[in-house]
Amino acid sequence: MQTYRGSCHCGAVIFEIDTAFTEFTKCDCSLCKKKNAVMAKVHEDQFRLVQGEDVLGLYEWNTRTAKHHFCKKCGIYTFHRKRVSPDFFGINVYCLNDVDVSIVPVVEVDGLTMPLESEE
Ligand SMILES: [Zn+2]
Structure with a gap:
């Protein structure tokens, strides 16, 4: 386990995570596709927001469960x-300092087929 700052x-x-990377994920849902994000998953106990709560924007869509x-x-x-x-955060690995993203395998997850909720 190592601490990374991003x-x-x-x-x-600015945030910090404590983790030992085993894999990163890429998701093909309509949002992740547009973000082109590669993500690491950490439990909320392994995540700390160091600074920036006041400038943190929030986007919710579909079921509004994910923040x-x-x-x-x-x-x-x-x-x-x-x-x-x-209970888990997905972290944009490109925001992390001193992480060589290329040495961790990237797993493609299937977000496109996750059920969408109708707009009400
Ligand atoms: Zn900024």
Whole structure:
């Protein structure tokens, strides 16, 4: 287990995670596809927001279970609370300092077929 620090582009949002990476995921749902995000999954106990709560934007869609966060200043997606397992965060691995993303295998997860809720 190691501590990694990450931030958005402008540096307003800073967070830390404690993890030992085994895999990253890429999701093909309509949102992740547009973000082109590669993500790491960590439990909420392994996640700390160091700074930037005031600039953290929230995007919710579909079932509104997942909480997609981004920096309101620079627009970068930093992390989100997951829909299937809300105790876990998905982390944008490209926001992490000193992580060689290429050495961890990327698993493609099937988000496209997750059921959508009708707009009410
Ligand atoms: Zn920012």
